[in-house]
Every structure is written in structure tokens, then in C-alpha cells.
Amino acid sequence: MPLAVRILGLSVFALGTSEFMLSGLLPAVADDMNVSIPRAGLLISAFAIGMVVGAPLLAVATLRLPRRTTLIGLLAVFGLGQVAGALAPSYGVLFASRVVSALACAGFWAVGAAVAVAMVDAGVRARALAVMIGGLSVANVLGVPAGAFLGEHLGWRSAFWAVALATGIALIGVSTLVPRIPLPAERPRLRRELRIYRDRQVQFGIVLIALAAGGVFCAFSYLAPLLTDVAGLSDGWVPTVLALFGIGAIAGTTAGGRIADAHLFGVLLSGTAASTVILVLLALLGQVAAAAVGCSLLLGFSAFFTAPALNARLFNVASAAPTLAGATTTAAFNLGNTGGPWLGGTVIDAGLGYASPAWAGAGLTLTAIGAAGVSLRLHRRASASRVVAGADAGQPENQVRAPIR
Template identity: 50%
Template sequence: MPFAVHVLGLAVFAQGTSEFMLSGLLSDIAGDLHVSLSAAGLLTSAFAVGMVVGAPLTALTGRAWPRRRALLFFLGVFVAVHVAGALAADYGVLLATRVVGAFANAGFWAVALVTATDLAGPERRARATAVVVGGVTVACVVGVPAGAVLGELWGWRSAFWAVALVSVPPAFALLRAVPGGRPGDRDVPLLSARTELSALVRPRLLLTLLVMALVQGATFCTFSYLEPLVTRVTGLGAGWVPVVLALFGVGSFAGVTLAGRLADTRPKTVIGLGTAGLTAGWAALALTAGHPVAALALVLLQGALAFGTGTALIARVFQQAPEAPTLAGSFATAAFNVGAATGPWLGGLALGAGLGFRAPVWVSALLMGAALAAAAVLRSSEPSAAGVRVRVRLRARRRPAPER
């Protein structure tokens, strides 16, 4: 795997840490800036919404830029807004930095995904995607807990400074490792934005994006409410919460790594088994959450299935829209974050309705049921290899015989 792909994964690690670290810093931020806890929580929602809106907008803006320039620009903006966030004395300023940071993160993600798959080659597309997505899983295991520790020791601003500092080495590495040419210089000319957008409204691609959003919605619905599930249903103490979160992260990293090796050759199998396993796994967790051993094992398994399936789906998006790589990456990023924003909201509605602390897990199972149905429709709509061979033979028979 090219060195630049691993550098992209390191940059995504810093950005993933920023996206999720506020869960351990909200009380400190609320107290320091004199706002309510719910207002502090909007900082996370603002980032997710910024990712959804920013992914296609930044991709359209920077699609013709040299990829190295685009990556360095988005990463530079990301560093700058975290410095501004660390210095912010006003809630409105901090909220603005989260939105701008999300736009920069979305733009970086879209360009990073297509750069990684281009550098790795079509035969290793899923493995390259796994390295980039793996940065998020490492952020869940290492970055987010480290941010919480920094917040406890030196306040929430230290976590923002840390994210900015961790983002600097990848910038220098990208400057040397990523080619500086414009998209389309080597193989085919850059297509118009209208042509690329038309490639992204194909029914099969839209179904793939829907499955991705549903999978991530199910994942983050339960992940967001693991703490009350573990402490109030499973019966484990508060000290077990970091362990459970780390288990989920370890499973996620393992799933991304395994999917990266399998999805290049068996993408339909990985997606099919992943969606089925996630559906059954969330239902099983809802039923067995009161048993610690079963709950811990299922958290590990579901982390692996969720991020492994997500990696295969991202690679599938690029396979289905090869003529629109940057915009395809942006749509995949947007779908991921639609799920990340919608899932916790639906889980919160279920909790607010008084359905109990297992309710978000049941919501995850229902979302995965919908994803499983959409994946089945997607699979049935794709032509089989036998059908493709028949059509090729028919076309060959229709060709006129050459004149003698």
C-alpha cells in the first residue's frame, strides 16, 4: 500500500477524534462558556450537519483542483479552526468553528477517498478505503478517550490544541507523498459537474447510499446510548463504560481491516453477510443486554460488522460511479453522516417516549431491517454474470458478417 494512503489515514484519525471527542467534554464546555448542556450538545449536531451539507459543496468547489492542493487546503482550514476554537471565548464563535471545521473535514474526506483508491489501483480499492476509514476506528479507540483525559487534566481547550497539533505532521507528509497533478491529467479528461452529477442519480448507486445511511444510522443509534445501556441494563459500573467503548473501537478496526482484504474480490458477499449479521446482532443485543458476557461480546462483534460493512459500501460506491470519483466520495461521506446524525436522534425519540434503555438498540435493529431489504433490492437489480455473458453473445450474433 502506498505510503500516502497511510498518511491520509493519520489525517482522518485527527479529524475523527475531533468529530467524536465532544461527548466527553460537553460539561466542561457548558460550564466554561456559560451555556446549557443541550446547547453544548448542539456543537456535535452542527458538526454532523456541516459534514452532510459540506461534502457535496466542497467536492464541487475543489473537484478541478490538484488533489495535493485540495488536501492541504482542507487540512489547513481544519487546523486553523481548531486553533480558533481553542481560543474561543464565546459560544457563537465555537459553534461557527465547528461548522467550518465540518466543511473542511467533509472536503478532505471526499478527496482523500478518491486519492487513496487512485494511488492503490482498482484491484486494491477496498483495502485503500479500509486504511482511510481505519483512521476513524483508531480515533474511537485512542483519540476520543485521550481527548477526554486531556479535558480532565487541562480543560476542554487542550483537546482542541491536541487535534490541531496531530494534524500538522500529515500535512508535511502529504506535501511530499501525494502527486501534485490535476484530476484527469493522466488517464481521462475531467468531466463536467453536470456529467458527474448525472452519474450519481443512478438507482443502484442511490440504493447503495441508502443502505450506507441506514447502516450508519443503526450503528450510531446504539453507540450514542451505550453508557446508559451498560450501566442501567447490563448492570456494569461506570468504570466499564470506557472498556465497552474501546471494545467497540477494537471491533471496528478489526472489521475495517478484514473487509479491506475481502471486499475487493467479494463485495456483494461482504455487504450481504454484513447487513444480515448486523440485523440479527442488534436484535440479539437488545434481548441479551442484561447478561454482561453476551453484551460485551456483541458490542465487539457489532463494531466489526458495522465498520466492515461500511468500508465495503464505500468501495462499492466508487465501483458504481467510476466517472465521478470525487463527487462519489462526497456523496458517500454525506450518506455516512446522515446516518450518524439521524440514528442518535431516533434513539433519543425512543428513550423520550419511555420505551426503556433497550429501545435505541431495537431502533438499530429496525433500521438494519430496512437496510437489509434495500440491500436485497440492490442485489436483485444487478445483472448476474450469466446474464452479462448472454447479452454479449447476443450482441456478437447481431453483428454483420465482414464482407469478403
């Protein structure tokens, strides 16, 4: 794997730490800014919405710009957003800094994924994307707890300064180690790029990502109250269990990235099915502490085992517009990351208890299995069409048959 791809993974570590670290800093932020904790929580929602909106917007805005220059610019803006957050004199300034950071983060994800794919052969796309996703997994295991530690001992602003420093290191790496990616000989045209959204395989790829991510984060977002109020664990166990989820995520990303290139649909179906089973077990056995902890570890593995295949599938079917494919993948994941927690909160507010988000999440992942099945059928039809077209053109059948994975 090229070193430049690993530098992109390091960059994602900084971005992911900033995205998720506020969950451990909300009380301190709320107290310092003199706002309620729910209002401080809007800072998390603002980042997620900025990711959904920013990915396609930034992809379109930078479509004709040099890729490395775009990455450098987006990282610089993101780093400045962290500095602005660290120095924010008011809630409004902090909110604005989060929106700006989210837009830059979304753009970097979209362009960075396209660059990672462009630097490797088609047969190892999933592994390259797994390296980027691995940066996010490490952010959950190391970056977020480190941010909480800094916030507790040096104040919440120190966490923003730390992310700004990590972003600076990533900026140096991207500037010196990521090669220039030549633009296509023919200048990209937005109207032609947007045609990918007419493709049913692209549409089902988006739905599959949103459902798979939404199902997992529907339950994960409310894991803390399930552990304390249902499983009966003390508050001190929560960081440990969240770290176990992250460890599972790293292992899942590594395994999924290695297998998905050869067995893409096998990873999609088995990983999503495993998440469904684990969520059902979490809902049924959540009152048993050992079962709740074990399910948390396994859920991290199954969710991120599937992630490289979800990314690679969308890049495969939208190969004519790789930057928009990266943007669409980012937006779809964040739709799930936003909609899943909303659904989990809705079932809790309905009085169904803290185990209910696991049931709701299982419903979403079960629906995702159906979407994966439809996607596989479309893939088989497209493969059969290529075989027929190649045979009509006089090519040997073994040269036109596409693998069904």
C-alpha cells in the first residue's frame, strides 16, 4: 500500500477525532459557554449536517481543481477551524467554527477517497479505502479518549489545540508525500458527472450505506445508558466499552479491507447480517453485563468489517465520477449517522427503554440486507449484459465475463 494512502489515513484520524470528541466534552463546553447541554449538543448535529451537505457541494466546487492542492487547502481550512474553536469567545463563534470544519472535513473525505483509489490498482480499492476508514477507527480508540482526557485535565479548548496540531502534521505529510494526481485529459463536466445518480446501482448503493450505518449508530449512540441503566455497569465502564468498540472497529476494517476486493458482496451480506444478529442479541441480553460488553466489541467489528465493501461498491458503480462517488459515500454514511441516532432517540422517547434502539437498529440493518440483495441482482444482470455484448463483438467469453462476488 503506498505511503501516501497511509498519510491520508493519518489525516482522517485528525478529522475523525474532531468530529467525535465533543461527545466527551459537552458538559465542560456547556458550562464555559453558559448554555444547556442539549444546546451544546447541537454542535455535534451541526458537524454531521455539515458533512452531509458539504461533501457533494465541495466535490462539485473542486471538480476541476488539482487534487493535491485541493487536499492541502481543505486541511488548512480544517486546521484553522480548530484554532477558531479553541479561541472561540462565544457559543456562536464555536458553532460557526464547527460548521466550517465540517465542510472542510466533508470535502477532504470526498477528494481524499478519490485520490486513494486513483493511486492503487482496481483490485485493491477496498484495501486502500480501508486504510482511510482505519484512521477513523483509530480516532475512536485513541483520539476521542485522549480528547476527553485533555478536556478533563487542561480544559476543553486544549482538545481543539491538539487536533489543530495533528492537522498540521497531516498537512505536512500531504504536501510532501501525496503525489500530483493528473486531471483527466478531458475536463470534467458537472452535468455528465451527475448522470451517475440515474444509475439504479448507485441509488441502491446510497440506500445500503445509509441503512447499514444508521442501524449500527442507532444503537451505538445510546450505548452508554444501556450499559449503566440496563446492564447495571458503573459509569467508569463506559469509556472501556467504547474503546472495545473501537478495537473491534480496527480489526473489522483490517479484515474487511483484505477480503472485500475478492468477495465484495460476500462481505456486504455477511457483515450486515452479523450486525443484525448482534443488535438482536444486544436487545435481548442487554441486562447481562458480560453480554452487553461482548456485543459492543462484536458490533464494532461487524460494522467496520462491512465499511470498506460499502465504499468500494459505490466507487465501482460510479467509476465515471470518482470524486462525486467519494462525496456521495461520505454523505450517505453521515445520513445514517444522523438518522440512526434520531430514530434511537424517538423509540426511547416513546417509552420503550434503552434497549429499544438496538431493536430499531436491527430493523434498519435487516432492511439493508434486502438492499444488498437487490444490489447483487443488479450486479449480476449488468455482468450478464457485458458477457452478451462481448460475445456479440466477437470476443472470447473468458475475456468478457465479469466476476460475481
